Amino acid sequence: MTKIAFIGLGNMGGPMAQNLVKAGYEVCGFDLMPEALDQLEQAGGSRAESVTDAAQDASVVISMLPAGKHVEALYLGDEGLFNVIGSRCLVIDCSTIEADVAKKVGVKAEEQGIDFIDAPVSGGTAGAAAGTLTFMVGGSAETVERARPYLEVMGQNIFHAGGAGAGQLAKICNNMLLAVLMTGTSEALKLGIDNGLDPAVLSEIMNKSSGGNWVLEKYNPVPGVMPQAPASNGYQGGFMVGLMAKDLDLALNAAAGSKTATPMASLAENLYKMHSIRSGNTQDFSSIIQLYDPAD
Ligand code: NAD
Numbered sequence: 001m002t003k004i005a006f007i008g009l010g011n012m013g014g015p016m017a018q019n020l021v022k023a024g025y026e027v028c029g030f031d032l033m034p035e036a037l038d039q040l041e042q043a044g045g046s047r048a049e050s051v052t053d054a055a056q057d058a059s060v061v062i063s064m065l066p067a068g069k070h071v072e073a074l075y076l077g078d079e080g081l082f083n084v085i086g087s088r089c090l091v092i093d094c095s096t097i098e099a100d101v102a103k104k105v106g107v108k109a110e111e112q113g114i115d116f117i118d119a120p121v122s123g124g125t126a127g128a129a130a131g132t133l134t135f136m137v138g139g140s141a142e143t144v145e146r147a148r149p150y151l152e153v154m155g156q157n158i159f160h161a162g163g164a165g166a167g168q169l170a171k172i173c174n175n176m177l178l179a180v181l182m183t184g185t186s187e188a189l190k191l192g193i194d195n196g197l198d199p200a201v202l203s204e205i206m207n208k209s210s211g212g213n214w215v216l217e218k219y220n221p222v223p224g225v226m227p228q229a230p231a232s233n234g235y236q237g238g239f240m241v242g243l244m245a246k247d248l249d250l251a252l253n254a255a256a257g258s259k260t261a262t263p264m265a266s267l268a269e270n271l272y273k274m275h276s277i278r279s280g281n282t283q284d285f286s287s288i289i290q291l292y293d294p295a296d
Pocket residue numbers: 007008009010011012013030031032033036064065066067070094095096097121122123124125238239240243
């Protein structure tokens with residue numbers, strides 16, 4: 001049976017790893033949080049004591065870590081996995097990180113005969129649990145085909161965006177737009193609420209009108225409108241404010257490099273910075289709607 005090492009079992013990685021277990025793969029996970037390892041074990045996977053331990057005899061390594069520095073350390077650090085895994089190993093990094101870091105890891109992998117793709121995702125924690133994520137993949141066509149059976153277990157749409165790092169570029173364009181949509185949708189909902197409209201009714205109207213978008217369809221920021229959305233769960237268990245702030249930084253850095261004007265993203269980044277100063281980094285990013293409330 002194919003053994004998969006899964007590194008990073010958080011809000012996204014946890015359910016993704018569990019879907020691989022359900023599909024019949026032997027999954028050995030590692031995370032810094034013991035509770036995340038408990039959950040994988042309860043789902044039928046096994047726990048490792050270290051990344052090296054997890055990757056022992058694995059023919060596939062999948063990572064889902066917060067940021068580029070974690071991914072770089074995992075693969076290229078002094079005790080990095082590229083010093084440990086065999087040259088026929090397939091490595092899939094699903095974290096959202098700098099395209100340059102993905103390229104750097106990809107170059108090193110190629111030197112060592114390791115097949116590597118950057119494969120960031122969209123679809124949120126609900127998509128991770130349902131196995132309906134969208135993958136945006138960068139790497140060679142051959143490696144994308146080799147990875148496809150695993151990606152198809154965790155996702156529904158698999159796009160080959162281009163060479164190494166292209167998946168990351170597609171992802172930051174998407175999340176830049178998502179930040180703008182979330183802030184704009186929150187603003188429109190707040191205007192309606194402040195003028196006496198029921199947010200559930202207003203959401204339905206806008207979603208069936210020209211303002212319709214993914215936030216209104218799947219991720220309403222007003223508590224109680226969508227029982228399954230993080231807003232109705234105390235803004236817990238979704239995509240944290242700190243991660244959205246990181247993605248906006250990635251987008252603005254890429255825009256600086258290409259001299260692309262991104263005024264909407266700059267405004268969204270400032271709104272998220274203000275929100276983070278006021279309310280911290282660990283709530284779901286839809287909590288940005290709180291910024292439109294009067295200060296306590
Ligand atoms: P998370 O913080 O819930 O999970 C990250 C996990 O990595 C944590 O459990 C943490 O303990 C673990 N970790 C950190 N360093 C580690 C290390 N050195 N070794 C092993 N484990 C380590 O974050 P998340 O929401 O699952 O997001 C993960 C990535 O996916 C991020 O890059 C994020 O931008 C991206 N993403 C998240 C969402 C979402 O809706 N949450 C959607 C799309 C993409």
